[in-house]
Amino acid sequence: MNLEEKVIALKEHQKKLKAYNHASSLLFYDASTSMPPGAAQSMSDTMGVISGEIYSLTVNPTFQTLLHDLYAQREMLDFQTRREVEELHLEQEKMKEVPKEEVIAMEEAQNLANYNWETAKKTNDFSVFAPHLEKLIAMKKRYATYINPGGDVYDTLLNEFERGMTKAQMDPFFDALRKNLVPLIKVVGEAAQPDTSFLAGPFDIAAQKALSDYVMDVMGIDKNRCILRETEHPFTIEFSKDDVRITTKYLEDDLTSNLFSVVHESGHGMYELSVDDALRFSVLGAGATTAIHESQSRLWENYIGRSLPFCKLIFPKVKELFPMQMEGVTAEDFYRAVNVAKPSLIRTDADELTYALHVMVRYELEKRIFAEELSVSDLPAEWNRLYKEYLGIDVPDDARGVLQDAHWAGGAFGYFPSYALGTAYSAQIYEAMRTAVDVDACCEKGDFAPVRQWLTEKIYRHGMLYTAEELIEMTCGAAFDPACYVTYLERKFSTLYAR
Ligand SMILES: [Zn+2]
Structure with a gap:
């Protein structure tokens, strides 16, 4: 592929990523606004599968090679494409360190925790939420260690929302x-x-x-x-x-x-x-x-x-x-x-x-x-x-x-x-x-x-x-x-x- 073809492939990839994220967000929105209470587990399973697909899209070897090449040639790209390459490259470098099972497990745990948090809040019972919170904290500590080995855990988490913040x-x-x-x-x-x-x-x-x-x-x-x-x-x-x-x-x-x-x-x-x-x-x-x-x-x-x-x-x-x-x-x-x-x-x-x-x-x-x-x-x-x-x-x-x-x-x-x-x-x-x-x-x-x-x-x-x-x-x-x-x-x- 020449540079132009690589850029086309990059744009196609982003379109696909956008569609998966669209589907994932729609499910989250449905779970928060209209899902029947008994559907929490099956919704959480489905969202886990979609997260796995998004993960695969981000770290699959073909895309890794494409992004690697484009990153090396980024100075030759227009401003928007260069910024896209930089963002995707940063995300890929991070995500390839996190095992896929961990990503899926985190998505599922978050959905279950969210459901149990709602129950805990409605019934004023912290003990309903506590085990889920403990699990999430342990998972986030592992996640921070994967993406920034040896770094401060909380600084790594702050950086996820506001880049550079410590x-x-x-x-x-x-x-x-x-x-x-x-x-x-x-x-x-x-x-x-x-x-x-x-x-x-x-x-x-x-x-x-x-x-x-x-x-x-x-x-x-x-x-x-x-x-x-x-x-x-x-x-x-x-x-x-x-x-x-x-x-x-x-x-x-x-x-x-x-x-x-x-x-x-x-x-x-x-x-x-x-x-x-x-x-x-x-x-x-x-x-x-x-x-x-x-x-x-x-x-x-x-x-x-x-x-x-x-x-x-x-x-x-x-x-x-x-x-x-x-x-x-x-x-x-x-x-x-x-x-x-x-x-x-x-x-x-x-x-x-x-x-x-x-x-x-x-x-x-x-x-x-x-x-x-x-x-x-x-x-x-x-x-x-x-x-x-x-x-x-x-x-x-x-x-x-x-x-x-x-x-x-x-x-x-x-x-x-x-x-x-x-x-x-x-x-x-x-x-x-x-x-x-x-x-x-x-x-x-x-x-x-x-x-x-x-x-x-x-x-x-x-x-x-x-x-x-x-x-x-x-x-x-x-x-x-x-x-x-x-x-x-x-x-x-x-x-x-x-x-
Ligand atoms: Zn706000």
């Missing part, structure tokens, strides 16, 4: 947040609190669904290519740039949980829907990194969604849907109430100010688990102790404590830190966006086309063509600086609580 980089980042945010949270906690009584409900679920619909329209997400469903834990999953599914959870006694979940997941969804057409069948046709992805959902959720102009825009609809609950309430009251800063139990419902502390608890625990300093049986008690220490609150049960998130059940250890990092990225991206786009005017008009265009131009369209570092540099004209995030929070919350 404990040595994350520790000072979290230290900076702790140093600046903890005193601010204390000041805010001692100030007069806004009235939030009108957010206690009950809120009719059908009316909340109408609000979700309205908010997706306001943001301008393409419903022809994106649908909303319900799951225990809201998420976004993309099958192609024409098919993105987002999920939410409705609570009768909490209006903001669904409202901001929909804004958040729509932010993730919009990113995937706006990746350039040239990357449609490419391995690069997805969000750059987990933290960059999170920066896009947080930008919509917090920086736009929880701003006064956005609250003013949507409040007439909120009032129309919930006239009794919103009787005598103004848009400003609504804005202050949705921004109440108060230490709470659930990360996904946390306010902007205390959010990073929830992530810090998980980061500390993960570090200690993988350093063999903490056992699964001691995890609930340590969780509760850290919530008391960082957030000053008592955790009443494991369902609202250690069992609240789906991540560990999915084997995603090392994922949580990217939430805090992404939120900090978005402060800097938002600042850059405001120099080019009049976001307040967009809120006044209810037209976010300029915001979507700017984000598409700077971030969305590039997919994985650039690293997180390069994207931040290109978008903001400077390297990542957590001070933007701290300054933003100080400014917003000292103004909100200065009354």
